[in-house]
Amino acid sequence: MSVQIHVENVIKKYGDNVIIPNLSVDIENGELFTLLGPSGCGKTTLLRMIAGFNSIEGGQIKFNNDVINDLPAHKRNIGMVFQSYAIFPHLTVRQNVEYGMKMRKVKKTIMKKKVDDILHVVRIDTYQNRLPERLSGGQQQRVALARAIVIEPTVLLMDEPLSNLDAKLRIEMRSAIKDIQKKVGITTVYVTHDQEEALAISDRIAVMKDGVIQQVGKPFEIYLRPKNIFVASFIGHSNVFKATIEVLDKKVYVKFENGFKVEMTNLVDTVVNGQEVKVSVRPEEFTIGENGFKGTITSSTFLGKYVNYTVNFNQNIIEELEGNIEFTQDLNTFSKIFEVGGSIGLELNLNKINVYTADGQTSLIKGVN
């Protein structure tokens, strides 16, 4: 039986050090929910509060309607997958998977069937009688997953489960995890600092910074309409330009420092003439054209499907110190490759770019905040 998780005004302190000041979030039944944020922002801390390994200094955590604050970890019926796998070294693969069922005193016959099933699902049945030391990282991770799922936990918690694997296995395991999670239909909280992994695996993502959730949303929402500059820069790359609002004949324009001006039709009504703003543009949101920014290509990286360029502007129009931006050229739509040292003109895809208040905290795109 899977549940909703309600985190309500939760506080975490270590001594006087406040790690999570006041955090609320609701996690839906059966979804794969990811906590994403830079290292040290409190993801593990929050996950371990849900698991019952960290105390809760304020607020409450509920599984459906039951407050679990004071329920000891071993009674919460959670499945947990650790970064270090945490396989019992003295037990075989099969005994590892059986461990939780033995704790629950499940009948032998039922246990055998369930264990057989899960070993098959995670594709480790051939190694079931081996000791874990003789398994590869990916195999160990599968054992950890099987062990956590087989007890039919109410929630599944995973803390950076893929970070010890090499790049190729990481991608393979991330679809395996997603498939299995969907098959079992269990509410899952997944922690990672890897934004690409989060985008690929999650139903919804909460982006965290300093113990505060910045934005909760589906992967495409978070990528396309970040709520603030932090999210825009943490998820993927964003080039941030300084600009000013110009209102002329009820039309709203964004005017960049070099004089380049575009009309925006999707900004909130509260913007006023002369307001300073930040404009965030992803590398692939530029188009090549002569009316926008002019700059010099300082480097290029060929990536097969794409070419990544860094482009230098002389004017002081962007946030970054050196005046460089990144621009990604999709070779499907344009096949001329620019030379380093050559000049280039860039325009903007106005449907995609994001505009923020001058402090970078609030999006000025309609419907985002």
Next chain:
Amino acid sequence: MSKKKFKFDFWSGVTLAIMAVFIIFLIYPLLSLVVQAFKDPGSESFTLANFSKFFSKKYYYTTMINSFKVTICVTVLAILIGAPLAYIMKTMKIRGKAVLEILIMISMLSPPFIGAYSWVLLSGRNGVLTRFLTNVLGIQNPPSIYGFGGILLVFTLKLFPFIYLYVGGALKKVDVALGEAAESLGCSGIKKVFTLILPLVLPSLLAGGLLVFMNSLADFGTPMLIGEGFRTMPVIIYDEYISEMGGQANFASALSTMMIIFTAGLFLIQKYIVNKKSFTMSSMRPIEAKKVKGMKNILAHLFVYFVVFLAIIPQITVMFTSFLKTKGTQFVGGSAFSSATYSFDSYKKIFEKMKTPIINTFTFGLIAIIIIIIIGMLGAYVTVRKKNIFTNILDTVTMFPYIIPGSVLGITLLVTFSKGSLPLGGTAIIIIVAFVIRRLPYTLRSSAAILYQLSPSVEEASISLGASPVKTFFKVTTRMMLPGVFAGAIMSWITVITELSSSIMLYVTKTQTLSVAIFTEVLRASYGTAAALSTILTLTTVISLLIFFKFSGSKEVSM
């Protein structure tokens, strides 16, 4: 759980229970010892008389001078032998290295006083070497094993392995690249050893040196057997204690208090220096033993073989002697070795008359080791995983026995428990208590060390799967701790069965152990039976050590 009130759970129970054991059997006895030291034997009033008595009579205070003289000389000699030995063994290819290392371990771990005793057999008044020198070579007054020189010889040969072990361990952590870097900077040979290697191994050298110092300061059996006129503090403590028998042992208590103050002070100084100088080394490419050619190679081999041979002489002598035919307490044919006849007489005799010490050693030892393992595992767990003020105190208190000489511990226990509400004097319990208190640190240390290496997430995994924390400890944690516990427990076991200095104070006839029996047999000059008993003890030690090597898969022990 910073905001929550202190919760009484299984682990606080464990902490309290272990604490209680140490308060009852260590802290309280030590405190009463100190109190006794300041009391007047007659009037029970507080006084410094016991101390001034010590410092006013030459007979007494020379023992302190003697103790320091021996201890300092032994430490220096042990370093001069142990450190080069370690350097040679780690940097040069030496034939038979594996066997040599085991022999060094054996000589380190075999009962301390057996060294003294077999040197008596060799070059005591009637010793084979003495006779050979006087009768065959006609040397009058050959060097005597009795007194300062003898003690020095026995201690040095017994204790240099500590230095060897510590320095060897540190050398293994020195990366070859460091040496190569030094050479590329124009520093090589002896200069490299002194400017690079020595500073790197210095903290370990100090730690080993301290161990040597403590051991030689506290050792009781050796100066008792061969000191003769040369008396050290442990000897005089024992004598005074015996002569004060029945009283409150105020003077012996004062002497013991002084010893504890020395050892504690030394321990703190060493800790301070090591903390200040400590740095962590990890080596990707440890130093490799290289083949050396020519004179250097020959000299290195000579040195190593000679030292190891000297160190292992006592074991050989004792085993050999145990098979000599005896009549009464004397060897047939006058003295050992020359025109000797061989027999199992000594063994027959001990199995007829001296079964008790053998049985006692194994039963007391086994009981003690079981208690040590239980306390060691639980204690290590609370001090590593449940850090709080109480477990911190526990961590410190359980290490006290490192700095308390065995004979002092024996006296404190006896003074405290001979009468009063918990009369344990003369029982097996008090001997087992002494064993546990004294030898727990090895198991505790080693269990804690392995626990630090185990990621808590394995335990959390078990909890998340529905096992309670206590169940997790017994089902998962203990299993993973086993190698560390086992390594420590073997050391505890070996030192328990060879323990003399505390049990000599605590035994009565029916609670005699092997070490005590050997010691009293030697004092009675019943060398044959002593040799047979020693052989049994030594073999037990060697077998335990071999089991340790087999299971730990390593060729080294840590003390």
